[in-house]
Amino acid sequence: MTLLTSASASSPQTRDDPAPCAGNAPRAAVARRSTFDGLDLNLLRVFAALMRERNVTRAGAALCLSQSAVSNSLQRLRAALGDMLFERTASGIRPTSHGLELWQQLQPHYLQIEKVLTPEAFDPLTYEGAFTIAMSDYTAERIMPRLGAHLETHAPRVQLNLLPYSVANMFPMFEREGIDLAIGANRDDAQHARGLRASTLWPIHSRCLMRRGHPLAQGELTMERFLSARHLDVCLPGMTMPLYDNLLAAHGIRRNLILTLNHYTQTLAVLAATDYIGVLPVSLLDLSAYADRLCQRDPPIAMPERPLGLIWHQRHDSSSPQVWLRQVLIDLFAQPDGGGAVPSLSAYASGSPT
Incomplete structure (x- = not known):
């Protein structure tokens, strides 16, 4: 037998009534x-x-x-x-x-x-933030003195953190290491499909560098003489071999690579003291104390010009601080006519040993 309370008897539930639910919100909230x-x-x-x-x-x-x-x-x-x-x-x-x-x-x-x-206009003078930038020692030597002086005056509260530049790990560096910007060469165009942007600052021209008085400094630099010499080069993090060796391999050629370094700043000191030769950026000579002790020649197979530039992820396209920093770097180092922004680059344009 079912017993009806007074409440249920006076207010029977019909089929059209909503089912009672303990979680129903009050009518005012609904x-x-x-x-x-x-x-x-x-x-x-x-x-x-x-x-x-x-x-x-x-x-x-x-x-x-x-x-x-x-x-x-x-x-x-x-x-x-x-x-x-x-x-x-x-x-x-x-x-x-x-x-x-x-x-x-x-x-x-x-x-x-x-x-x-509708954010307020970005003010570098009052901005307190940090940027993490990947660059090689070659790039840092040319970028940081002028950039540091600019920030000291125009953005005194900005902090910069530098990490080594890695060609092969470029995308993971943006994804996992949280870099804001990379500055370097050897850009892979396929990276653009992964959301990376790029803007050229200056071109890198490479020639064969050696000490003055080197046996190869005079006479015709034939392929045989060139390949049999003792070579050095630079491998940045993530590279399996120097770029010039990739170029030679495409021609079915292999050189006598004896020494591979991990920094550009070491190379000229080694060249000045030994009979090694190296196909390297001629702009290394611009800031080096060893420039007067070295000469340069055209290698039998020329190293193509490479653009050095800014690389950033597309998610930073509209970030006000990052837009500002990229523009500062472009204003300081990019050349509107496409010429090199590295000082005295034109001084090393002749084809004869110097």
């Missing part, structure tokens, strides 16, 4: 959620403009809307919120008590959203 779900959030921009201007025409001008468009939006907002929100005055409009209450609650959040979506 009503508020329904109002928000159906609200065109663009109407909040109209509401904010009307609260600020207290005049329909001026609010329309601030929003680049006609007076009729603002009036129409106000009517929709009144219908959605169930209140007049504003009433006419001799000089324009004024909010109702409910409209004023709504604005007092909405204003802090609206202003915060407005600030996020």
Whole structure:
């Protein structure tokens, strides 16, 4: 036998009644959620403009809307919120008590959203942040003195952290090591498909460097003499062999590579003291104390010109601090005519030993 309580007897549940649920929200909360779900959030921009201007025409001008468009939006907002929100005055409009209450609650959040979506102009003088940049010792020697001096004056609170430049690990460095920017050569065009961008700063020209008085400094530099000499070169992190050896292998040629170094700054000291030769960037001579002790020649197989430039991930395309830093580097080091930004590069353009 089923016993009915007085409540169940007086209010029997019918098929059309909603099933009772302990998790059902109060009706007022449901009503508020329904109002928000159906609200065109663009109407909040109209509401904010009307609260600020207290005049329909001026609010329309601030929003680049006609007076009729603002009036129409106000009517929709009144219908959605169930209140007049504003009433006419001799000089324009004024909010109702409910409209004023709504604005007092909405204003802090609206202003915060407005600030996020319309950030203030980036000011390097007051910016306190850090950038992580990957570059080789060759690049750092040419970039950092001028960049450091610029930051000292124009962005004194900025911090820079340098990491070794790795050709093969470029994409993982952006993904896992969190670098903001890389500056270097040997860019792989296929990397662009993985979201990397690039902008050239200057070209790198390479020739065969050796000490003055080297047996190969005079006479014709034949392929036989060149290949049989003792060679040195540089392998940066992630490289399996020097770039010039890749080029020779494409021609079915192999040279007598004896010494592989991991930094460019070591190479000229070794060349000046030994009979090694190396196909290296001629701009190494520009800042080296060993320049007067070395000469250069064209190798039998020329090393193609390589662009050295900025590399960044597309997710940083619109980051204000990073846009600023990239522009600083371009302004300091890029040449609009495509020429080298490295000092005295043209001094090493002749084909004869120097």
